Amino acid sequence: MSVPSSVPAPTGLTGTDFLSAQRKNRRMTRWLLIILTLIAAGLGAVIGAVLEFEGGTASDAFGALTGPAAIGGASLLAVASLSWSGIALGFGDRMVTGLAGAKEVTREEEPQLHNIVEEMALAAGLPKPRVLVIETEVPNAFATGMRTSKAAIGVTRGLLQTLTRSELQGVIGHEMGHVANLDTRYMTIVGVTVGLISMVAEIALRSMQWGSLGRSRSSSSGKKGGGQAILFILLIVFAILAPIAAKLVQFAVSRQREYLADATSVQFTRNPEGLIGALRKLTEAAKPFPGVSGATQHLFIVNPLRQFTSRTPALFATHPALEDRIKRLRNLGT
Amino acid sequence: MDTSTWVVIGIAGAVVLWLIATYNRLVSLRNQAQNAWAQIDVQLKRRHDLVPNLVEVVKDAMGYEQETLKQVVEARNAAVNAKGPAEIGAAEGALTAATTKLFALMENYPQLKANDNVMQLQEELTTTENKISFARQFYNDSIMGANNMVQSFPANLIAGTFGFTTMAHLDIPDAERAVPKVSLR
Numbered sequence: 312m313s314v315p316s317s318v319p320a321p322t323g324l325t326g327t328d329f330l331s332a333q334r335k336n337r338r339m340t341r342w343l344l345i346i347l348t349l350i351a352a353g354l355g356a357v358i359g360a361v362l363e364f365e366g367g368t369a370s371d372a373f374g375a376l377t378g379p380a381a382i383g384g385a386s387l388l389a390v391a392s393l394s395w396s397g398i399a400l401g402f403g404d405r406m407v408t409g410l411a412g413a414k415e416v417t418r419e420e421e422p423q424l425h426n427i428v429e430e431m432a433l434a435a436g437l438p439k440p441r442v443l444v445i446e447t448e449v450p451n452a453f454a455t456g457m458r459t460s461k462a463a464i465g466v467t468r469g470l471l472q473t474l475t476r477s478e479l480q481g482v483i484g485h486e487m488g489h490v491a492n493l494d495t496r497y498m499t500i501v502g503v504t505v506g507l508i509s510m511v512a513e514i515a516l517r518s519m520q521w522g523s524l525g526r527s528r529s530s531s532s533g534k535k536g537g538g539q540a541i542l543f544i545l546l547i548v549f550a551i552l553a554p555i556a557a558k559l560v561q562f563a564v565s566r567q568r569e570y571l572a573d574a575t576s577v578q579f580t581r582n583p584e585g586l587i588g589a590l591r592k593l594t595e596a597a598k599p600f601p602g603v604s605g606a607t608q609h610l611f612i613v614n615p616l617r618q619f620t621s622r623t624p625a626l627f628a629t630h631p632a633l634e635d636r637i638k639r640l641r642n643l644g645t
Numbered sequence: 646m647d648t649s650t651w652v653v654i655g656i657a658g659a660v661v662l663w664l665i666a667t668y669n670r671l672v673s674l675r676n677q678a679q680n681a682w683a684q685i686d687v688q689l690k691r692r693h694d695l696v697p698n699l700v701e702v703v704k705d706a707m708g709y710e711q712e713t714l715k716q717v718v719e720a721r722n723a724a725v726n727a728k729g730p731a732e733i734g735a736a737e738g739a740l741t742a743a744t745t746k747l748f749a750l751m752e753n754y755p756q757l758k759a760n761d762n763v764m765q766l767q768e769e770l771t772t773t774e775n776k777i778s779f780a781r782q783f784y785n786d787s788i789m790g791a792n793n794m795v796q797s798f799p800a801n802l803i804a805g806t807f808g809f810t811t812m813a814h815l816d817i818p819d820a821e822r823a824v825p826k827v828s829l830r
Contacts, residue, residue, distance in 0.1 A: 422769075423768055426771075429772070429776065430772060430775045430779050433684060434779035434783055436783045480775075581782070
């Protein structure tokens with residue numbers, strides 16, 4: 312399982328337009344999803360192989376890894392993550408209520424905000440999303456919605472107070488980009504799969520600890536014992552590494568979707584300067600506010616909990632570094 | 646039935662499915678474009694309604710700008726009476742140029758900025774002009790998608806049979822793109 316070396320932040324940017332930038336981001340996400348599925352299937356295969364060994368049908372490690380139980384384990388995990396994702400998607404835009412303090416505002420209360428959301432909906436050719444406001448001084452914005460027809464865009468009071476009209480347009484364009492690219496759905500599927508991998512790995516580790524897996528260790532001997540030892544080491548390594556790898560993939564997907572939304576915003580507004588100005592102001596003023604937690608941090612246009620600069624370890628970031636985002640936006644010169 | 650019969654049935658089925666999919670795609674592209682056009686129309690009408698209101702509320706304060714105000718009203722009336730895409734494009738472009746000039750001149754009258762009614766109308770007019778521009782952008786993108794499909798092989802065979810034709814881009818002159826220089830919060 313080899314991660315394409317260019318996943319976190321491709322260097323050597325060449326001049327590009329928003330359409331090819333979008334294609335590139337989408338291609339990157341597809342790769343990451345394939346990797347994530349392979350991690351899940353690999354974990355399932357190793358567990359299946361260990362179980363098969365317990366049952367005594369396999370005679371060596373390789374036979375167990377390619378045996379029916381391993382394949383069954385791999386497919387089981389793949390199917391489980393798919394159907395679990397499906398259930399999660401069924402809950403719709405429950406996330407909105409999870410964001411404490413986000414209240415829907417009427418056109419009379421916030422005419423300009425409504426106007427800009429309508430402008431961006433027209434540019435995207437999508438129905439107008441619901442418009443929410445969080446009463447906090449910290450400028451930030453988010454989008455949510457499993458379907459383009461049932462989406463919501465939220466901004467903080469601080470955002471409305473600090474940005475100019477064209478900067479606000481860039482931010483709403485970015486959020487409309489998340490809606491148009493179905494990013495809530497994307498991140499839900501990824502999040503559910505990552506959660507499943509962590510859970511299964513945890514269960515596997517615990518069962519080994521308590522002896523329900525590998526009971527026959529002492530009684531087995533010779534060639535079979537050796538094969539079993541290999542499988543156990545494999546399982547331990549996998550159970551420890553798979554959740555970490557899955558988490559890294561999740562962050563990488565999140566960063567790709569941010570770049571994609573930035574490029575989509577420029578497609579809508581045809582004005583990178585607005586979003587660039589907004590990103591500068593937002594990053595300067597970014598700090599946690601009530602209602603934000605680790606579970607919702609990835610929803611916002613700039614991460615409210617942590618600041619990402621080029622120096623922070625890029626692998627664990629939900630958002631790309633500001634400098635990288637601006638560099639790419641400058642590159643989109645339309 | 647032997648294998649070759651099944652192969653023939655399979656191919657025929659695939660062709661029928663492709664025909665249906667292509668036809669439906671053509672229909673949805675055409676509808677998307679028509680919907681986008683309807684949106685432009687709505688916003689153009691809205692602008693025609695807003696312009697006289699704005700002129701009405703600023704005309705007392707802007708006593709020395711009667712000439713500009715007159716031009717705005719004339720451009721608006723010409724746009725209302727324009728017929729056909731080419732004429733509409735030219736007339737709406739002229740109206741945008743006129744309102745852009747008006748917005749710029751309004752900067753010289755601080756008392757207008759303190760007037761909620763004026764600010765509200767100005768925001769409405771700004772958003773309407775933006776919406777015209779974004780709807781047109783989406784319309785032209787939709788048209789491009791639809792035209793590409795209508796013209797390219799093999800979808801053009803179906804398009805020709807069912808009377809799908811290429812559609813015209815809407816060109817409103819570049820004056821339209823010049824965003825009024827007003828700093829609104």
